[in-house]
Amino acid sequence: MSLLQTEKLYKSFGNLEVTRNVDLTVKHGERHIIIGPNGAGKTSFLHQLTGQLKPSSGRIKFKGQDITGFQPEAICQLGVGRTFQKNTLFQSLSVQENVRLAVQAKLGGWYQPLRDVASMSQHWERTHQLLDQVHLAEGADRRVSSLSYGEQRQLEIAIALAAEPELLLLDEPTSGMSPAETDRMVDLVRSLPDTIAILMIEHDMKVVFSLADKVTVLYYGEVLATGTPQEIQGNERVREVYLGGKH
Numbered sequence: 001m002s003l004l005q006t007e008k009l010y011k012s013f014g015n016l017e018v019t020r021n022v023d024l025t026v027k028h029g030e031r032h033i034i035i036g037p038n039g040a041g042k043t044s045f046l047h048q049l050t051g052q053l054k055p056s057s058g059r060i061k062f063k064g065q066d067i068t069g070f071q072p073e074a075i076c077q078l079g080v081g082r083t084f085q086k087n088t089l090f091q092s093l094s095v096q097e098n099v100r101l102a103v104q105a106k107l108g109g110w111y112q113p114l115r116d117v118a119s120m121s122q123h124w125e126r127t128h129q130l131l132d133q134v135h136l137a138e139g140a141d142r143r144v145s146s147l148s149y150g151e152q153r154q155l156e157i158a159i160a161l162a163a164e165p166e167l168l169l170l171d172e173p174t175s176g177m178s179p180a181e182t183d184r185m186v187d188l189v190r191s192l193p194d195t196i197a198i199l200m201i202e203h204d205m206k207v208v209f210s211l212a213d214k215v216t217v218l219y220y221g222e223v224l225a226t227g228t229p230q231e232i233q234g235n236e237r238v239r240e241v242y243l244g245g246k247h
């Protein structure tokens with residue numbers, strides 16, 4: 001059984017069809033990357049998976065369960081994680097405090113005035129594990145506002161991982177990054193355990209071909225092609241409408 005499966009997913013805004021009968025599957029542990037020209041409907045597709053946008057028709061199944069139309073919180077609890085943009089970080093708190101809050105949201109313990117020492121130390125242990133995973137263990141007491149752009153995006157991933165997702169959705173994790181920051185992000189994504197499947201949108205073809213097991217090309221809301229990076233690179237139609245152009 002696939003981890004995620006969409007069946008004829010369709011979304012329109014008035015006359016504008018942004019997702020046109022998209023069938024897409026993500027297997028357990030797969031690194032699946034969505035590419036396509038600007039306005040192809042990539043972000044809108046992801047927003048339907050997270051529950052931020054309600055599909056007009058079609059189905060979304062996660063671990064065999066129909067989650068179409070579920071609220072974002074419910075989808076997150078079932079194991080679909082995502083990163084938020086950096087303005088959701090608490091800029092005046094430290095790196096570790098930001099992760100700690102996300103860990104607390106997952107493990108509980110918000111309103112216990114006499115929280116026991118064991119659960120406090122469990123929270124810190126998990127916090128430091130996550131910081132290690134995203135290569136931010138050093139300088140964990142720095143304020144978020146002092147981090148570089150690339151580091152803030154690494155931190156967003158730690159926060160998403162705190163919810164212990166089985167599927168992680170990333171919307172252009174390397175956008176706006178310097179080449180060095182991009183390399184660090186690629187290393188980070190590659191180092192995530194294969195208990196976490198990844199579905200991400202990416203424009204940088206170097207990143208796509210170095211990370212993806214599978215690539216889906218969206219074009220005007222439709223799947224133009226799906227396959228291995230090599231298959232996509234060799235697909236004439238894809239080369240014509242996307243790879244052969246400015247990308």
Ligand SMILES: Nc1ncnc2c1ncn2[C@@H]1O[C@H](COP(=O)(O)OP(=O)(O)OP(=O)(O)O)[C@@H](O)[C@H]1O
Pocket residue numbers: 013016018036037038039040041042043044045
């Ligand atoms: N809430 C909305 N209401 C109306 N139109 C929308 C809405 N959200 C997105 N669109 C339109 O849907 C189309 C697809 O947008 P979307 O952001 O999903 O594309 P994209 O492939 O992610 O593009 P990019 O690569 O530029 O981020 C665009 O024409 C966009 O203007």
